Amino acid sequence: MTARSLPGDPPGGKRAVLVWGVGTMVYLVAVVHRTSLGVAGIDAADRFHIGASALSSFSILQVLVYAGMQIPVGLLVDRLGTKRVLMLGAVLFTSGQLAFALSHSYGMALAARAVLGCGDAMTFVSVLRLGSRWFPARRGPMIAQGAALFGVAGNLVSTVALSRLLHSAGWTPTFLGTAVGGAFVLLLVALFLKDHPEGYEPAPAEHSGLAFVRRQIAASWAEPGTRLGMWTHFTTQFSGMVFLLLWGLPYLVEDQGLGRGTAGSLLTLVVLANMVFGMVFGQLISRHRGARMPLTLGVIGATAAMWAVVLGWPGGQDPTWLLVLLCVVLGACGPGSMIGFDFARPANPPERFGTASGIVNIGGFTASMLTLLAVGVLLDATGDNYRVAWSSVFVLQAVGTVQILRLRRHSERLERERIAASRVESVHRSSAAAGSGA
Numbered sequence: 001m002t003a004r005s006l007p008g009d010p011p012g013g014k015r016a017v018l019v020w021g022v023g024t025m026v027y028l029v030a031v032v033h034r035t036s037l038g039v040a041g042i043d044a045a046d047r048f049h050i051g052a053s054a055l056s057s058f059s060i061l062q063v064l065v066y067a068g069m070q071i072p073v074g075l076l077v078d079r080l081g082t083k084r085v086l087m088l089g090a091v092l093f094t095s096g097q098l099a100f101a102l103s104h105s106y107g108m109a110l111a112a113r114a115v116l117g118c119g120d121a122m123t124f125v126s127v128l129r130l131g132s133r134w135f136p137a138r139r140g141p142m143i144a145q146g147a148a149l150f151g152v153a154g155n156l157v158s159t160v161a162l163s164r165l166l167h168s169a170g171w172t173p174t175f176l177g178t179a180v181g182g183a184f185v186l187l188l189v190a191l192f193l194k195d196h197p198e199g200y201e202p203a204p205a206e207h208s209g210l211a212f213v214r215r216q217i218a219a220s221w222a223e224p225g226t227r228l229g230m231w232t233h234f235t236t237q238f239s240g241m242v243f244l245l246l247w248g249l250p251y252l253v254e255d256q257g258l259g260r261g262t263a264g265s266l267l268t269l270v271v272l273a274n275m276v277f278g279m280v281f282g283q284l285i286s287r288h289r290g291a292r293m294p295l296t297l298g299v300i301g302a303t304a305a306m307w308a309v310v311l312g313w314p315g316g317q318d319p320t321w322l323l324v325l326l327c328v329v330l331g332a333c334g335p336g337s338m339i340g341f342d343f344a345r346p347a348n349p350p351e352r353f354g355t356a357s358g359i360v361n362i363g364g365f366t367a368s369m370l371t372l373l374a375v376g377v378l379l380d381a382t383g384d385n386y387r388v389a390w391s392s393v394f395v396l397q398a399v400g401t402v403q404i405l406r407l408r409r410h411s412e413r414l415e416r417e418r419i420a421a422s423r424v425e426s427v428h429r430s431s432a433a434a435g436s437g438a
Helices: 015-040 041-050 052-080 080-100 106-118 122-135 137-169 172-193 211-220 223-256 260-287 289-312 321-330 333-347 348-384 385-389 392-437
Strands: none
Touching: 015 041, 015 052, 015 106, 015 122, 015 137, 015 172, 015 223, 015 260, 041 052, 041 106, 041 223, 052 080, 052 106, 052 122, 052 223, 052 348, 080 106, 080 122, 106 289, 122 137, 122 211, 122 348, 137 172, 137 260, 137 333, 172 211, 211 223, 211 348, 223 260, 223 289, 223 321, 223 333, 223 348, 223 385, 223 392, 260 289, 260 321, 260 333, 289 333, 289 385, 289 392, 321 385, 333 348, 333 392, 348 385, 348 392, 385 392
């Protein structure tokens, strides 16, 4: 089933691309900040004299703050608009990265990652809201995957540029350099970003403090499409994110015996595969909405199968071709998680989309936080046995898959009913317009 234009859709066009591009640049820089620790994990352990559990706490705290901020951010976006929230986010993640660059103690560095996570949390939901305000609804899947591609590009900057800069320039200059990027995008937002095109102002909403907040959250959560989106995000995203965010490089270097250059190339491969899968998934879903569930379950199944083969391979180290295949499959995790937003979007009216997106976005980052913690604890408990530590991914995949299968039928039935009602309404409007014209 292909997507259709809806009454009142914004027109899109070059201005929309420019404004949306500014928003996605903020998200790109935020992801550079978020994933910078992924290529600096071993250096951070040496700099702050910490073990695996303490090292994982950097990313756990960052992701915990990110996940905990999603619903408040969604509410802020719905109430204050995209520009204000993106500016606040850029100030926070830039300040956090600046403090991290200058940190010499574990406590200060931990606080800096928390501030960074808070600012990072304000970017993606804002960019999704910006796209929904500037582009027609039928472009929703492509806009969401396109925004994710900018995040992937930020990840690519971390795995390629920052990893090299870190070992040539050192800790402080590297992280100070990324903080300068945050200041630059803050300026772009202030000068060029607008919440919506002229003539497409959203209907004024009544905000009544905590009562409004409760209504927004309750109404969004009551929609099966929102919950299906959250569990889709939960089950698909975390495996690839944990690999890129922290534990991929130590696993490839310390357990698989690869050089840091080769390990960095494999992380880059995950990012490149992410870009390819994102473009493919976006095109497929834009043309065939029925592809959403098969793609979701396919990503989950392929990821579980690859981890089972890699972790169960006999001998101490896996062949390089198998690690390459693992990294390609992990590249589908990010695009797979974006499908969750496309389950939530048609289930919620525009004035609630920020809140619903925040709920969806909680899913993957909660799963990532739990896995980051599980891997670190299991590594310390087993004497750095990565096979045992990485096996934790199967538990969360099983939980999420059960929830997806439980919610899919109810969500699909309600969506079919909404589409049918929309068609009837369109026919009535056309008939009314024809009658008035006669």
